Amino acid sequence: MTLPAKLQEIVDDFASMSREEKLETLIAYAESMPDLPERFKNEREKMEPVPECMTPVFIIAEKDANGGIVFHLDIPKQSPTVRGLASILTNGLNGCTLEEILSVPADFYMPMNLQEAVSQQRLNGFIGVLAHMKQVAVKVSAE
């Protein structure tokens, strides 16, 4: 299994962290997640919802100049854990090709040992976000 390089790097980083470091890093990812770009603010009906998350999560994607896919997510600031996890995915996958994105297995995060820091319920939401990002990527590639 080969993950996109950036995502692999994040997985390796987390694998070597203590529980406390994982939590701090998740907060940093949550706080660094950019706001939804202004041009998408009134496009909610075009965005993909993620019903697996108890938090409202919406995804939209576009192609960059090199044909890579770039995701934009809208997640409330009151949900830092979901933001942090989703931000790992956008950091790891933005700019990747459709094939690279679709090749990420649903259990890619296992070596990160996130379960010591985050509840299983939340990790299922995390995988829900990934699954919906794949669907959005397929859609944007077909456009």
Next chain:
Amino acid sequence: MSYAHPEYLVDTEWVTNHLNDPNVRIIESDEDPLLYSIGHIPGAVQVDWFSTLQHPLRRDFLTKETFEEVASKLGITNDTTVVFYGDKSNWFACYALWLFQYYGHQNVKIMNGGRTKWEQENRPLVKEVPSYPATTYKAKTADKSIRAFRDDIFKQMEAKKPLVDVRSPKEYSGELTHMPNYPQEGATRGGHIPGAVSIPWAQAVNEADSTFKSAEELKALYESRNVKPDGEIIAYCRIGERSSLTWFVLKYLLGYPTVKNYDGSWTEWGNLVDAPIEK
């Protein structure tokens, strides 16, 4: 009409006036455990329902001994007034309060409106994590009169006593929101416990500021569904977090004498072999 036990509820102003009260400990308990780290009420400590309040191995709460250690580390004595607040209309604040009561802590309160109201009023949030001198804390034997186990549910069903399902209408009806090939968490079967009435937890709170509805509104809500003070009531949801809010409302705001929270909830019942289910 006022709440039956108004002493179990304080408002944000009360908390502001007791930030430096040595007899008061403020505890944040959230659905999202990272919220505390990005900002909390000055002087507040954190408990997390998952990493602090659960048993590390079994599906159960932390033991009495571990509870004593947690209370001691948070600087709580047996006489401390503990005020809980949190996100999501105080779901997990109520869960933590319920657990403190389970181990016999008497002086407990909920900050009405929780984080939502505190933030709406632009009250201060800080990142600094306080530390308090450790105490000697003695917990009581677990109070099983407020906790229901699966055997209690079978008895409750047979006796046709009230069961309140506080999940969303779609969870109650057994409709699943899932995608093909996506692993569903929780329960292998959908639906509800036979005879349970559906009264979603959110109907007990005001959407605008997460405060509890008035005593009149709450009385009308539950009594119209035949959930009355003289009944021995059991509330459940998916893992017992949302139903601890309903438990709090029925027990302290409406003063029902016998109310239990079934923390096994749907993730136990919906997986239990030979348990009847209604859809």
